[in-house]
Amino acid sequence: MFKIQTLNKISPKGLEIFPRDLYEVASEFTHPDAILVRSADMNQMEIPPSVLAIARAGAGVNNIPVERCTERGIVVFNTPGANANSVKELVIAGLLIASRKIIRAVEWVRSIADEGDRVSELVEKEKSRFTGPEIKGKKLGVIGLGSIGVMVANAAVALEMEVIGYDPYISVEAAWGLSSKVQRAETLEKLIREADYITLHVPLNDDTRGMLNYEKFRMMKRGVKILNFARGGLVNNRDILKAIEEGIVDRYVTDFPEADLLQCENVIPIPHLGASTPEAEENCAIMAVQQLRDFLERGNIRNSVNFPTCQLDISGDTRILIANRNIPDMVRQITGVLGSAHINISDMINKHKGNIAYNIIDVDGDIPSEATEQLSQIEGVIMVRVLRPKEFSPLDR
Ligand SMILES: NC(=O)C1=CN([C@@H]2O[C@H](COP(=O)(O)OP(=O)(O)OC[C@H]3O[C@@H](n4cnc5c(N)ncnc54)[C@H](O)[C@@H]3O)[C@@H](O)[C@H]2O)C=CC1
Numbered sequence: 001m002f003k004i005q006t007l008n009k010i011s012p013k014g015l016e017i018f019p020r021d022l023y024e025v026a027s028e029f030t031h032p033d034a035i036l037v038r039s040a041d042m043n044q045m046e047i048p049p050s051v052l053a054i055a056r057a058g059a060g061v062n063n064i065p066v067e068r069c070t071e072r073g074i075v076v077f078n079t080p081g082a083n084a085n086s087v088k089e090l091v092i093a094g095l096l097i098a099s100r101k102i103i104r105a106v107e108w109v110r111s112i113a114d115e116g117d118r119v120s121e122l123v124e125k126e127k128s129r130f131t132g133p134e135i136k137g138k139k140l141g142v143i144g145l146g147s148i149g150v151m152v153a154n155a156a157v158a159l160e161m162e163v164i165g166y167d168p169y170i171s172v173e174a175a176w177g178l179s180s181k182v183q184r185a186e187t188l189e190k191l192i193r194e195a196d197y198i199t200l201h202v203p204l205n206d207d208t209r210g211m212l213n214y215e216k217f218r219m220m221k222r223g224v225k226i227l228n229f230a231r232g233g234l235v236n237n238r239d240i241l242k243a244i245e246e247g248i249v250d251r252y253v254t255d256f257p258e259a260d261l262l263q264c265e266n267v268i269p270i271p272h273l274g275a276s277t278p279e280a281e282e283n284c285a286i287m288a289v290q291q292l293r294d295f296l297e298r299g300n301i302r303n304s305v306n307f308p309t310c311q312l313d314i315s316g317d318t319r320i321l322i323a324n325r326n327i328p329d330m331v332r333q334i335t336g337v338l339g340s341a342h343i344n345i346s347d348m349i350n351k352h353k354g355n356i357a358y359n360i361i362d363v364d365g366d367i368p369s370e371a372t373e374q375l376s377q378i379e380g381v382i383m384v385r386v387l388r389p390k391e392f393s394p395l396d397r
C-alpha cells in the first residue's frame with residue numbers, strides 16, 4: 001500500500017482517483033510515500049526519509065524546500081495551468097476594484113443602513129464621491145507571461161485595454177497563446193514607466209523577491225495601480241506604502257495581505273483567493289494525483305519542477321528507477337552492474353535537468369537485492385527504486 005499524506009484539504013475529486021486497494025490517504029503518517037500539499041509551508045518541516053515525491057496541487061512551489069528535496073532524490077511536482085483561469089478571473093475583478101471605488105462604496109452604503117427612507121436620496125447625493133475611471137484604453141503591464149499572465153493579457157485585450165508584457169524567459173507555448181495585440185517590453189523598466197496598471201505573474205524566487213521596490217516605484221506613472229496575485233514577497237511592503245503616501249501608487253490590490261499593509265486605505269487585501277474556485281481545486285487535485293500515481297506505480301515523471309520529464313512504456317518484468325547526479329560515466333557504471341549480474345535490459349531512458357539525472361530501466365526477470373545494493377553504492381547515485389509495474393492495474397481506473 002502507498003501512503004499519501006495530505007498537508008492541506010485536497011479536493012475529493014482528486015483523492016478518489018487513488019484506488020483504495022493500493023493507497024491509504026490521511027493527514028498524519030509517520031512514513032508516508034508521498035505528500036500532497038497546497039500552500040502549507042514545508043520549508044522548516046522535517047521530511048521523513050520514506051518520502052519519494054511531493055505533489056503541489058497548484059503552481060507556486062516556494063512553500064517547498066525544492067533544493068533540499070533534489071539532494072535527497074525527492075521528486076517535486078506541480079500542476080501547471082490547472083488554476084490559471086481561476087486566478088485570471090480574480091485579476092479582472094482586481095482591475096475593476098482598483099479602478100472603480102466599489103469596495104469603499106459598498107462599505108459606505110452599508111453604513112447608512114439606519115437612514116431609513118433617506119437611503120435612496122443619500123445614495124444619489126453622495127455617489128459622486130465614488131467615481132473611478134474605466135479600464136478601456138488604459139495600459140496594463142503584465143510581468144510574467146506564463147499560464148496566468150497570458151490569460152490575463154488576452155482578457156485585458158478583449159476588454160479593450162492596451163497591454164504590454166515582460167517575460168525574458170517566455171516559453172514557445174505561451175508565446176503562441178499570446179494575443180498579437182500584446183506589446184513586448186524588452187526591459188522591465190519600459191513596462192514600469194508606461195503602464196497605468198501593473199500585474200505580477202512570476203514565481204517567487206531569489207531573482208524575483210522584492211522586484212517591485214522604491215527604485216521601481218519612482219519610475220512609475222503617478223496614480224499607477226498595482227495588482228499582486230502572485231506572491232507577497234515580490235513587492236517590498238515598506239516601499240509600496242511609501243509610494244502610496246507620496247501619491248505614486250494609487251491602489252495596491254494584493255492576494256497576500258500582511259499586517260503592515262492593513263492600516264492603509266489604498267491597499268485592497270484579499271485572503272489568497274486566486275485559486276479558490278471549485279473548478280481550480282478539482283483541476284489541481286486531479287492533475288496532482290494522476291502525476292503522483294504515474295510516478296509511484298510506473299516511475300514516470302511529468303510536470304516536475306526539479307526532475308526531468310521522463311516516461312517509458314513498460315516493456316520488462318521489473319523496472320529500476322535511478323536518480324543520480326548529472327556527472328560523466330554514470331550510465332556505464334549502472335549498466336555495468338546489471339551486466340555483471342546477467343540482467344538483460346529490455347528498454348531504458350536517461351534524462352537530465354540541471355544537476356540531476358533520472359533513469360528508467362526495464363529488465364527481463366527479477367533483480368537480485370545485491371544488484372540493487374550495488375547500484376545504490378555507485379558514487380553519485382541518489383535514489384534507487386525497484387518496481388514490478390505489471391502488478392499494478394491500468395492507471396485510468
Ligand atoms: N493567487 C493565487 O492563488 C495563485 C498564485 N499563483 C502565483 O502565480 C505565479 C505564476 O503562476 P503561473 O502563471 O501558473 O506560472 P508559470 O510558470 O506558467 O508562469 C510564470 C512565468 O514567469 C516568468 N518569469 C520568471 N521569472 C521572471 C522574471 N524575473 N521576470 C519576468 N518573468 C519571469 C516565466 O518565464 C513564466 O513564463 C506562481 O508561481 C504563483 O506564485 C499561481 C496560482 C494561484
Ligand SMILES: O=C(O)C(=O)COP(=O)(O)O
Nearest residue numbers: 038039058059060275276
Ligand atoms: O497555486 C498557487 O501557486 C497558489 O497560490 C494557490 O494556492 P492554494 O492552493 O489556493 O493554497
